[in-house]
Amino acid sequence: MWSFSQIANNVHEWLGRTFSPSMALFFEMVLAGIAVIGLFALLGLVLVIMERKVSAWMQIRLGPNRVGPKGMLQSLADTLKLLVKEGLTPDGADKFLFNLAPFIAMIVAMLLMAPVAFARDFQLWDMNIGILYVSAVSSITVISILMAGWSSNNKYSLMGAMRSGAQIISYELSAGLSVLSIVVLTGSLQISEIVHSQANGWWIFKAFPTVLVSFVTFIIAVTAETNRAPFDLAEAESELTAGFHTEYSGMKFALFFLAEYVNVFIVCAIGATLFLGGWMPFHIGNWQGFNHVMDYIPSSLWFFGKTFFLIFVIMWFRWTFPRLRIDQLLTLEWKYLLPISMINLLITTAIAILGWHF
């Protein structure tokens, strides 16, 4: 069966035969880098067109339908337009920080791709602290937003950045706690082990009530962390015009824009990996025939299917909910989500110790 892992292994063997070990490693790193950049660009394009089509579908309109078949090349045309557009730097701005901020946003999004398991045995770096790495790196995003807001020398940007700072730091807590419940159940921070622990059933089914609570908390928290509506207070176009990226134009804006979508992809991928079994097919206990049929579906398809389902859910939020106010946003986190996820973590730990799950 065609799979990513075979291609990766073949490339690895070929490089090992042809070059010295250090050169092979170097070429592998270059290939990985190119793959990440390619995936970054591709995901941006796909997710932008997906968002536009999903929103059009919810808003009883057609969406882009002129460029390419059914408008599928629209985001390519948009990118081209952003590429040739002048990237203005305002006069009063701190030029160094202003130009650095979008790159930090982009680099963070790229770094986060490293531990994601895209298919069976297909992962850039299966580090033993995978989940910790994701939590740690994703919190750097806030620095780029604060940097952009502060250096723009614009009041709207500054307010957007301050909102975003408060928001991301708050919601990281419950995102982390909900992830911890899976870590407690699995006993490992490594992505591959977490996926393998779900071979006989996804965690959302195996430890049903508590993991469902953590799953819901996780989805809410990551929606807030990625600055998506109804938590898009950093942008809040009706209040702050465009929030922290008001002053950005051209490719610098595009990098923020792409980074947002790639971040959405990554948090959904992490959610799919932790709660919905990653690339693991859907298995039901002893139904051998059924499980066998499920195994025929390529693992990459399982992974992308689950991830894009979660992305769709997050887009669904965006196009149906009004925005929260800043105080309501913080109340939701500190008074509801955080206590709930803490208690949930305690219960999950008890369940894990007593082995009360399938």
Added chain:
Amino acid sequence: MVEEIGTTSEGDLIINVGPQHPATHGVLHLVITLNGETIKKVEPHLGYIHRSIEKMCESLTYRQFIYVTSRMDYLSAHINNHGCALCVEKGLQVEIPARAQVIRVLMDELTRIASHELWWGAMAMDLGAFTPFFHAFRERETINDIMEETCGARLTMNYMVPGGVMQDLHPMFQKRVKDFLVLYKRKIHEYDELLTGNIIFQNRMKGVGMLDPADAISYGCTGPTARGSGVRCDVRKFAPYEVYDKLDFEEVTEQGCDSFARYMVRIREMQQSVRIIEQLIDNIPSGDFQAKTKAVLKLPKGEFYQQVETARGELGIYIVSEGGTTPYRIKFRSPGFSNLSVLDHIARGSKLGDLVAMMGTLDLVIPDIDR
């Protein structure tokens, strides 16, 4: 960098919202003093779309000036024209045929629904929800099509003339309106499902933008803005014009005094408008659609005043005539101006995000404020 940012002597941030800003729905300029996210003061600056309509009207004849008033509150164009026509008719003392009266009321109520539809979508957009806008426009489009068929225009209809209406109803009018009513009743529950019942929306609306009944009266608020505070002020009820006194409809008031009450007033008002249309659509009397008037209208020397209920509140038209073919002076009492004046009062102490929501519930149309 921080020293370059405009602040007051107390260290509060001064922020300019508008004249080009997505939340102000036009060229309104608000100078907001902020302490963090909390609003200390809101100062509206007007005049960016001032076209001196009142002065222009002085050089136009009594037939001509009505067309200019479509551009004041462009969402209630019919009702503006209606008020002007009524005021001129008051001076001329002409009897309007029954058919024309009913057509005028039908058009007014269709306009009111269309205006509230647009407000509903725009208000949801202020709160960050985009989808309601398109759902609202789906119904509004149907009304616009009806208008286009009968009046020849979709936004500034210029259909009301002194003595009646410009031309007779389109033969398809009755059927189209009935179709619209069916469509509207089938879709109205979506509004509640999409927005009214949403917990985030209710939290954003309830208990913010409090406007006491006494304040509403002293600031001169009218229309749904005042009725959300329980003030009964519907011109259609206390000074009925045309056939409104013969119709069975409720004056919608809410006691909440907050943004949500103002929201609910408009939602319920749409249903009352539907009720009025249902009563009239099968009972359009036959006869003339226009009374016989002279080609050149001359109002007798004196002062004439007429008030009508637009979608935003009470519109007053005050004409001073010297006996000539053009008015000596015209003054419009626009509802938007008074409703905007209350913004500073209700916004103080609330968060910046709520200011946008409050402006949404005041339903401001900037050309109506500036004229």
